[in-house]
Amino acid sequence: MRPLAECAAEVLATADAAEKARLSRAHAAAWVAAREAGEMPPVGRAAPPLRPARPDRPEVLPPREVPKRKPGSAEGRTAMLHAVAHIELNAVDLHWDVIARFAHVPMPPGFYDDWVQAADEESKHFGLLSDCLAARGSHYGALPAHAGMWRAAEDTAEDIMGRLAVVPMVLEARGLDVTPDMIDLFRRHHETDAVAALETIYAEEVGHVAYGSKWFHFLCGRHEQDPRETFQGLVRQYFRGPLKPPFNTEKRAEAGLPPDFYWPLADGMD
Ligand SMILES: [Fe+2]
Ligand SMILES: [Fe+2]
Numbered sequence: 001m002r003p004l005a006e007c008a009a010e011v012l013a014t015a016d017a018a019e020k021a022r023l024s025r026a027h028a029a030a031w032v033a034a035r036e037a038g039e040m041p042p043v044g045r046a047a048p049p050l051r052p053a054r055p056d057r058p059e060v061l062p063p064r065e066v067p068k069r070k071p072g073s074a075e076g077r078t079a080m081l082h083a084v085a086h087i088e089l090n091a092v093d094l095h096w097d098v099i100a101r102f103a104h105v106p107m108p109p110g111f112y113d114d115w116v117q118a119a120d121e122e123s124k125h126f127g128l129l130s131d132c133l134a135a136r137g138s139h140y141g142a143l144p145a146h147a148g149m150w151r152a153a154e155d156t157a158e159d160i161m162g163r164l165a166v167v168p169m170v171l172e173a174r175g176l177d178v179t180p181d182m183i184d185l186f187r188r189h190h191e192t193d194a195v196a197a198l199e200t201i202y203a204e205e206v207g208h209v210a211y212g213s214k215w216f217h218f219l220c221g222r223h224e225q226d227p228r229e230t231f232q233g234l235v236r237q238y239f240r241g242p243l244k245p246p247f248n249t250e251k252r253a254e255a256g257l258p259p260d261f262y263w264p265l266a267d268g269m270d
């Protein structure tokens with residue numbers, strides 16, 4: 001197969017959302033097939049764009065300008081699924097961006113295996129939510145979406161440890177905190193397709209946080225740095241604002257994120 005970093009840059013340069021997700025899954029399948037055949041395809045180098053290509057729609061607005069909708073209404077829940085679809089599409093780009101942008105950092109094959117798998121799962125998540133939107137007569141792009149989601153990537157474009165601290169270990173971990181309530185909401189409204197999609201996402205996101213923690217610890221070991229102190233320093237440097245409790249301490253622990261890593265960064269804790 002082509003060098004992995006070039007494949008990653010191609011996903012980032014693809015604007016159409018469905019095509020981005022399709023290409024992401026195709027590159028992931030090629031990587032997995034090569035690895036299962038006992039090969040280690042080249043990682044190579046790439047020049048990823050600072051910001052990934054995106055479709056003209058959805059309109060991207062500052063968070064406070066995105067209309068608030070009540071989750072009690074069917075429309076509100078559709079808007080919630082749209083917002084999650086936007087997060088998942090962003091996650092597709094975030095995973096490929098790590099591969100493309102930090103291709104110069106020597107990492108073991110298992111790092112790429114994990115990142116490719118996570119990118120593949122994010123693409124699947126986007127597809128699951130696109131199906132839920134279609135079942136409600138909507139589609140990705142029909143509603144405005146939050147701007148600013150790429151900021152964490154731009155802020156950490158030069159710092160792989162900062163990227164791992166802020167993206168999987170803060171942002172994706174936050175997903176573990178909020179998803180159970182979302183699943184309950186859709187269950188109460190008997191929207192079984194959304195429940196199934198969110199349950200798949202919830203289960204697989206534990207793995208993404210775990211990959212982040214695993215490779216963050218690996219790099220701390222390489223540089224002889226204390227993981228907890230380093231994590232807290234990087235989050236204070238790159239992440240704006242405190243972390244918001246309540247935390248899903250059980251799933252976070254399952255993902256290799258112990259409470260003494262994040263509690264000192266929480267709202268009202270320092
Ligand atoms: Fe996801
Ligand atoms: Fe994820």
